[in-house]
Amino acid sequence: MATYLYKIQPVRPDMLKIGATPAEDQTVDEHFAYLERLTKQGVILLAGRTLTDEYSSFGIVIIQADNYEAARLIVQNDPVVSQRIKHAELFPFRIALKSA
Numbered sequence: 001m002a003t004y005l006y007k008i009q010p011v012r013p014d015m016l017k018i019g020a021t022p023a024e025d026q027t028v029d030e031h032f033a034y035l036e037r038l039t040k041q042g043v044i045l046l047a048g049r050t051l052t053d054e055y056s057s058f059g060i061v062i063i064q065a066d067n068y069e070a071a072r073l074i075v076q077n078d079p080v081v082s083q084r085i086k087h088a089e090l091f092p093f094r095i096a097l098k099s100a
Contacts, residue, residue, distance in 0.1 A: 005093035
């Protein structure tokens with residue numbers, strides 16, 4: 001298994017300052033359920049986001065996958081990515097230090 005990190009940011013920056021539309025809220029709920037399911041399956045090691053409302057704010061998800069293509073499919077199937085609420089960047093990632 002290899003480790004990957006994907007970074008997500010809202011396509012519409014006002015989503016952070018003004019708030020999400022009802023459709024965006026629903027998609028974010030689907031996103032959370034998707035990540036929760038993958039976490040229970042041991043695919044996701046960590047997921048979270050910065051707590052600012054600036055354009056630079058972002059979320060990260062650290063995943064384990066067999067290869068880059070498998071990781072890319074996980075990202076593409078994330079509801080906020082597939083429904084274009086957030087754009088994603090995928091990176092190979094190595095954990096250097098981890099607490100027990």
